[in-house]
Amino acid sequence: MFSQAMQDYLKAIYKLQEQGGTVSTSALAEAMGVAAASATGMVKKLAGLKLVRHHPYQGVVLSKAGEKMALEVIRHHRLLELYLAEALGYSWDKVHEEAERLEHVISEEFEEKIFQALGRPTHDPHGDPIPAKDATLVVAEHDRLSDLEPGATGVIRQVSDSDAEMLRYLGIRGLVPDAAVEVLDKAPFNGPLTVKSGETSHVLGREVASHIRVEARATDDA
Amino acid sequence: MFSQAMQDYLKAIYKLQEQGGTVSTSALAEAMGVAAASATGMVKKLAGLKLVRHHPYQGVVLSKAGEKMALEVIRHHRLLELYLAEALGYSWDKVHEEAERLEHVISEEFEEKIFQALGRPTHDPHGDPIPAKDATLVVAEHDRLSDLEPGATGVIRQVSDSDAEMLRYLGIRGLVPDAAVEVLDKAPFNGPLTVKSGETSHVLGREVASHIRVEARATDDA
């Protein structure tokens, strides 16, 4: 009905929209790993199907229908990630890749079966919220760990799933959703953060720390 | 690497070969639900890749490599069928369709994970043997239920998974692998069989009964 390629484009547009407002063709092409011309072509097709609105040279916006489709794919993806981790014992750095392929082929029944088996979960292993069946999504905005100041404490809520290598690195160190953390030090000039979690402390570059979202506890120095 | 279409063709060739010796292009096209010309085209491509041998107007035969590929896909399929039934509670008439799509996208890791989770099984829910990792397959030839004579007893070993409707019908009646059966009566002129399983007896048409494979117990009237 809707091709795999179309689903992938819609998902990519959704994610870009989430971050940076308007979505340019080149950003979309970049995200999809295709040439800019290919993205233009697909955007025109999606616009023809009323899944996106396209104003040439201005960017792409998902329509209501397009957003719904994107969220359905994302729901599949995140449920699968969680299922692979929980039920099959996948390590959290490997779930993304497998889910990426499975998300396009599972039936609604499969979706429902794993949803129930997992106890109607709300978040995937990286802390990303799972869209509901009716394609609604509760987004909680948390601070980047890299934005916290020394002395701040909080709980990790999300870790970006974009880089498997990084996930492996953080997983080994216990820096996963629900872990409590405290910022001990923050070196100047975009230097690394020293973060304590449990008994041990870790030194994290700004780049990595910006991929970790934390729910900060109210600081007492107010 | 090898496209989904190619995998499906190889699988179809394997199954046709299993049944009827040489595989004609038209039989292949029929099985794949495509025009004969399309099958010819794909066969030529597969022959170019040394996955099949093709003698025009004579039929197609899988090469060693082609058979291996086919068995790998079938292994995926049957493991998935069993996993869907056992782990996710799918009814056995629905597993085929879902497995059909999943078989092409799961990784070797996924395969291994479900293989272990299922306790290294040897047969799928329909009683079909699951090819081993090294692409070897133990085939046990059992009698068609329709070939047994009144008085014969045995155990159901396989039920053809080709028709979901039929599987539902038989499942309700407990005519599943490992069920003990006894042929009470066999009407002449290709008439129905009366079969007892457990406490109840069922009347089955020849067509249906031919889709059930039974391991016959030695009869005592010898």
Next chain:
DNA sequence: AGATTTGTTTAGGCTGTCCTAAAATATCCG
């Protein structure tokens, strides 16, 4: 403002898989 750089779209092609229609080959039967 004019020129350069950057971003976007159009034009034309390639590959994979399918199709129909027509030609070629094999089989069957009087």
Next chain:
DNA sequence: CGGATATTTTAGGACAGCCTAAACAAATCT
């Protein structure tokens, strides 16, 4: 044997999704 019938292959085309190269539009710099 030879013509009718059935099967198989060839020829030519469609469509999806990708590509590169070239044309076009917008933004930026001096």
